[in-house]
Amino acid sequence: MFSLQGKSAVITGGGSGIGQAMSQLFAKQGATVHIIELNEEAARQTVDTITQAGGQAQAHHLNISQQAEVVRVFQEIGKIDILVNNAGIAHVGNVENTAEADFERVYQVNVKGAYNCLYAALPLMKAQGGGAILNLASIAAVVGISDRFAYSMSKGAIFAMTLSVARDYLDAGIRCNSISPARVHTPFVDGFIAKNYAGREEEIFEKLSKSQPIGRMGKPEEVAALALYLCSDEAGFVTGCDYPLDGGFIKLNN
Structure with missing residues (x-):
């Protein structure tokens, strides 16, 4: 079960943390993993770890906030069966102490970056007859967390984009889901x-x-395990869903 043999997976922010855990697990399950990273050294180290374990991976140095560059790299990759929008940054502050520059910085990476990757990947997925998309949202999309105004904004957008893409691409055979972790x-x-x-x-x-x-x-490997399921053929009946992975935070934190 959960084989990704013969599939090509693009994972943004795949050089560390949750993205690294997903990259390693997806490669172990047979996928050719394309790691999209601003941190070139982190990407190379993850690729080395994967190849030493017998897997297949490539690193792509890329700023996902730059649409033309994203489109160019994705077209070079060509075949994309799985897209994981994982890259993201955070910011501490409420509305009053979130400077415009900080708000813009979070937006450019977390929101526009995910949009750019969707924009570049969806035509390729449509042309090949389908695909699976996974977005990393957050519990901050659905609950109030102190001093996380800009970050919560960005993850709320990810949650909404997930539903929109899932609806719009049903007939194209493209599934789109999200995971909302608590602290990992x-x-x-x-x-x-x-x-x-x-x-x-x-x-x-x-x-x-x-x-x-x-x-x-949570542990990065626990997020990766759920990501593997949602991107595998075993989840073929699952689309337009968000999965809280939160240690009981949303429902039990009274």
Whole structure:
């Protein structure tokens, strides 16, 4: 089950964290993985790990906020059976202390970047008779989280785009779903804590971990496992759905 043999998968932000876990798992299941990354070194390291394990992967250095470049790279890849819009950035702040430049930066990567990849991939998927798209949303799309105004905006957009694409491309054989994780322990989280809570790293890590009713953060591999299912043929009847992967945060955090 869950074989991706013969499939070509494009994963944005595949050089670290959740994207890296997905890249490695998809390659293990037989896909040729195309890692889209702004961090060229991280992408190369992930490709090396995959190829050393016997898988197939390529790195593509790309700023997903630049549409012409995204279209060019995707056309060079050619065959895209799976697209995972995973790349994203965060920002701490409410409306009043979110500067226009910060809002724009989050929008350019999280919203426009995902749009650009959809814009480039969908014609290729239509031409080949179908495909699977997975967007990484967040619990922030559906619940209020303090001081995450710009980030929540961007993930709400991802949630809405998922539904729109799923509806518009039913007849083209293209499925589109999203995963909404709660906090997942990645290098991104460690860097985020260090940058915004210097000197309080252990305290904040513990606080963030226990904000999930299950008592810990998620693991990148747990997100990757759900992503594999949603992008596999076994999920052929699933489209237009969002899957909270949140340790009980949405339903149990009363």
